[in-house]
Amino acid sequence: MFSSLKVRNYRLFFVGQVVSNIGTWMQRIAQDWLVLSLTGSATAVGVTTALQFLPMLLFGLYGGVLVDRLPKRRALLFTQSAMGVAGIVLALLTLTGHVQVWHVYLAAFAVGLATVVDNPARQSFVSEMVGPDQLQNAVSLNSANFQSARLVGPAVAGLMITGVGTGYAFLFNGLSFVAPIAGLLLMRARELYVVERAPRGKGQLREGLHYVAGRPDLIWTIVLVGFIGTFGFNFPVYLSAFADDVFHAGAGSYSAFNTLMAVGSLVGALLAARRGTARMRVMIGAAAAFGTLELVAATAPSLWLFALLMVPIGMFGMTINVTANTSIQMGTDPAMRGRVMALYMMVFLGGSPVGAPIAGWITDAYGVRAGLAVGGAIAATAAVLIGLVLARVGGLRLSVGWNGGHPHVRFVPRERREELTAAA
Structure with missing residues (x-):
């Protein structure tokens, strides 16, 4: 289950990400709380989130082109440093009492710009650290790392905001980037797997899109992830409505739903690490199970049954994510990997801004049970149809x-x- 941690360079990377991911989750909670405190507006919180994801939607593919041209370790040193500086500046403004909402907007947009390069660079750098034999294990452990931080970070942020103030949560996040930066600097360059970088030239973005279009295994995997990310992963809309409108249980149950889903996601990531290989049938089966379980959850008569269903839903959702990520990386020419991973992340992360308003409209018009059922039905149908397409192609x-x-x-x-x- 933890075999890729035997690789020294990946071990340094993994430990750095443990610290940094906790800080990132702390900043997410603190950032939303600060904006709400400054403005009293939930819309302003939504604007902050949109500004953080907007650069990926606008420039994500160009970020992939840059990643294919640049040495990935050097690119990560720059992006991780930039995100650390953004956190520290926001901390200083908050601690000195000079922070205004536009400062938070600007910091969120700056982090989003850094993410345009950081995300595909981190995803594709994994293969350079561990090689093809350990790739799925390393990708799975990265996901387990992120989900573990999702359990720890918000809890620590809540205690810190209550005890000493929002500014210290930002400060912790800014300083947490010292860990991944130190890990990158301590790596042994001679132990990295050599990948030929794409030369600087015209038409490289178009070249990347043509490459994906000519590979049915890649394009249909990305399409499946797009459908599930857009229609199946709108849990902030669904879970809050189930907690308040269906079960009338308040914020405590909403927190419990998210925690149980994070536990399931962590289990899914660890099981994927143990499997060691990325099989398309596993991804298709997990997608079909994910959609089916959402349909079952939509009809759950009791709070406890609905809450328990969050664990397998989280597990199968993470199985889709890890298997798709690994199969795309292993099936892509190393010189194209940055562009392909940028497209994958743009589709995966860009689905929520499109799907969330649709899920919200269905929920408002027909009820949250109908909203979750529609999302599950689309996910399950997409899994079956794309599974048949991939089978025919194969x-x-x-x-x-x-x-x-x-x-x-x-x-x-x-x-x-x-x-x-x-x-x-």
């Missing part, structure tokens, strides 16, 4: 037969269809 057919008196359903090569039909 020269497979769906075989239904009997084995030992039990129905047996699986994909088999087309040329074996007649043999299996005769045997059945």
